[in-house]
Amino acid sequence: MAISAESPASTSRLRPLPGIKVEVAGQAASGCSTTGGEGKASCGSSDGQGDMPAEIWDKVKNHPCYSEEAHHHYARMHVAVAPACNIQCNYCNRKYDCSNESRPGVVSQKLTPDQAVKKVLAVASEIPQMTVLGIAGPGDALANPAKTFETFRQLQEQAPDIKLCLSTNGLALPDYVDEIAKYNVDHVTITINMVDPDVGAQIYPWIFYNHKRIYGREAAEILTERQMLGLEMLTARGILTKINSVLIPGINDEHLYEVNRAVKARGAFLHNIMPLISEAEHGTYFGLNGQRGPTAQELKDVQDACMGGANLMRHCRQCRADAVGLLGEDRSDEFTLDQIEQMDVVYDIEKRRAYQEQVEAERQAQHAAKQTALSEQGADDGMKVLVAVATTGGGKVNQHFGHADEFQIYELTASSTTFVGHRRVDLYCQGGYGEDEQLPSIVNAINDCHAVLVSKIGACPRDELLAAGIEPVEEYAHEFIEKAALGWFAGYRARVASGEITHIPRGDAAIRQGAFKAA
Numbered sequence: 247m248a249i250s251a252e253s254p255a256s257t258s259r260l261r262p263l264p265g266i267k268v269e270v271a272g273q274a275a276s277g278c279s280t281t282g283g284e285g286k287a288s289c290g291s292s293d294g295q296g297d298m299p300a301e302i303w304d305k306v307k308n309h310p311c312y313s314e315e316a317h318h319h320y321a322r323m324h325v326a327v328a329p330a331c332n333i334q335c336n337y338c339n340r341k342y343d344c345s346n347e348s349r350p351g352v353v354s355q356k357l358t359p360d361q362a363v364k365k366v367l368a369v370a371s372e373i374p375q376m377t378v379l380g381i382a383g384p385g386d387a388l389a390n391p392a393k394t395f396e397t398f399r400q401l402q403e404q405a406p407d408i409k410l411c412l413s414t415n416g417l418a419l420p421d422y423v424d425e426i427a428k429y430n431v432d433h434v435t436i437t438i439n440m441v442d443p444d445v446g447a448q449i450y451p452w453i454f455y456n457h458k459r460i461y462g463r464e465a466a467e468i469l470t471e472r473q474m475l476g477l478e479m480l481t482a483r484g485i486l487t488k489i490n491s492v493l494i495p496g497i498n499d500e501h502l503y504e505v506n507r508a509v510k511a512r513g514a515f516l517h518n519i520m521p522l523i524s525e526a527e528h529g530t531y532f533g534l535n536g537q538r539g540p541t542a543q544e545l546k547d548v549q550d551a552c553m554g555g556a557n558l559m560r561h562c563r564q565c566r567a568d569a570v571g572l573l574g575e576d577r578s579d580e581f582t583l584d585q586i587e588q589m590d591v592v593y594d595i596e597k598r599r600a601y602q603e604q605v606e607a608e609r610q611a612q613h614a615a616k617q618t619a620l621s622e623q624g625a626d627d628g629m630k631v632l633v634a635v636a637t638t639g640g641g642k643v644n645q646h647f648g649h650a651d652e653f654q655i656y657e658l659t660a661s662s663t664t665f666v667g668h669r670r671v672d673l674y675c676q677g678g679y680g681e682d683e684q685l686p687s688i689v690n691a692i693n694d695c696h697a698v699l700v701s702k703i704g705a706c707p708r709d710e711l712l713a714a715g716i717e718p719v720e721e722y723a724h725e726f727i728e729k730a731a732l733g734w735f736a737g738y739r740a741r742v743a744s745g746e747i748t749h750i751p752r753g754d755a756a757i758r759q760g761a762f763k764a765a
């Protein structure tokens with residue numbers, strides 16, 4: 247597909263682009279449910295490739311961030327080799343020795359490139375489904391170019407099967423595109439929160455550029471120009487890009503649609519709209535000044551409004567800069583420098599490959615089960631519901647309600663299943679203490695869902711969920727998630743059709759008791 251990089255009307259305030267035509271070698275939309283947010287049933291391919299070109303498919307099918315399906319099966323890790331930053335965001339406060347905060351920009355230990363490479367080899371040997379190594383701070387990968395590229399250089403030699411990624415604010419990006427290509431870094435994340443410097447001036451107090459500090463609107467103007475130029479240059483080289491945007495209510499919530507269209511026009515592969523994390527105790531400008539993050543509903547509304555543009559990632563976990571494991575789990579505690587010194591690391595590519603073949607077979611089985619379940623749904627009657635799922639990974643409904651500290655949320659129609667996000671909750675099972683207090687907050691977190699799919703649930707929470715209009719479902723324990731959800735949905739629609747129950751749309755209006763009623 248050829249995409250013109252000329253400025254679309256909505257981004258006319260940007261630096262005029264050089265009018266290059268950018269070849270985008272296959273957008274996510276042409277694949278089949280490979281991205282986070284828009285998995286439709288139109289694709290019948292058994293593995294999910296759809297009509298995506300093979301070279302793109304190879305880059306995304308086992309990348310947990312670029313493919314929603316892959317994130318159930320494959321792991322990633324970050325190494326914290328990039329402490330410095332060349333700009334200031336009003337939502338960021340980096341910490342270098344912190345083990346108890348789970349947010350971007352925080353790490354337990356800064357690493358040298360040599361230490362980082364040791365750690366990657368150790369993790370990759372212990373967790374063979376770890377396919378991706380990213381440098382995401384705690385500062386900016388490209389504000390620390392020597393450490394970033396030395397890490398990549400060594401890894402390319404010693405672990406050539408691992409995909410390399412980096413995250414940047416984009417200010418220095420145009421200067422490093424050649425080096426990014428040289429080390430086969432084929433996934434780059436750029437954080438783009440605005441394409442309008444007036445919006446940018448409310449997010450970025452300063453940038454450090456050309457040996458000086460630049461403030462306010464002028465800083466934001468330079469930043470947006472550099473981000474757009476860097477994105478175009480990556481697209482022109484066939485490097486896949488993911489755009490992160492932090493949703494900041496009252497500042498860029500209404501503007502992110504424009505960002506989505508601007509990055510799509512420049513060939514972005516995915517757009518990851520993430521909620522602002524903002525607490526006074528993090529010590530950020532926004533946190534200290536009462537700027538709140540969005541609700542789950544506000545986030546979904548903005549993501550939904552952006553559909554039809556750049557494809558959306560909705561399964562981001564906003565990981566720490568030293569995260570290790572499947573998205574949502576963090577095993578970095580098992581790989582401290584002291585522990586790595588004690589490990590007998592043998593990096594065996596063949597063993598990793600053989601293991602990943604099994605993992606890939608599971609991913610494909612999950613995809614095929616979904617396609618079969620969709621084909622059995624019958625005509626689409628326009629009904630749309632959300633369901634919550636308790637899972638420990640592997641793409642299956644395999645967690646007890648009481649053990650879930652989060653639920654994955656899927657939107658179902660008769661012709662699609664779409665992952666729309668995860669909701670963290672307080673653990674219900676507290677060893678007998680405080681359970682009654684947790685339940686209302688759990689119900690509140692999933693109160694826009696019609697059902698919650700679990701491997702098991704106790705009698706007390708079952709009754710309370712039913713009273714709140716949420717149907718607890720154990721029947722599909724240990725099934726693949728989409729197959730389970732669609733199986734329940736087919737039964738639900740049949741009960742509605744027979745008059746056994748009344749379908750009541752939920753959403754915001756569902757914050758009431760008794761939505762799930764017998765007719």
Ligand SMILES: C[S@@+](CC[C@H](N)C(=O)[O-])C[C@H]1O[C@@H](n2cnc3c(N)ncnc32)[C@H](O)[C@@H]1O
Binds near residue numbers: 351414520522
């Ligand atoms: C720590 S940064 C490191 C990479 C790079 N410096 C950048 O900003 O893109 C990783 C991601 O975390 C995001 N981030 C940092 N603090 C955040 C916060 N308080 N809330 C939401 N996202 C945040 C950044 O915007 C960025 O997308």
Ligand code: SF4
Binds near residue numbers: 333351384386414415
């Ligand atoms: S660019 Fe990244 S590391 Fe730098 S201040 Fe912003 S979020 Fe923090």
Ligand code: SF4
Binds near residue numbers: 380564
């Ligand atoms: S922060 Fe988001 S994109 Fe980055 S590794 Fe975690 S899930 Fe993937």
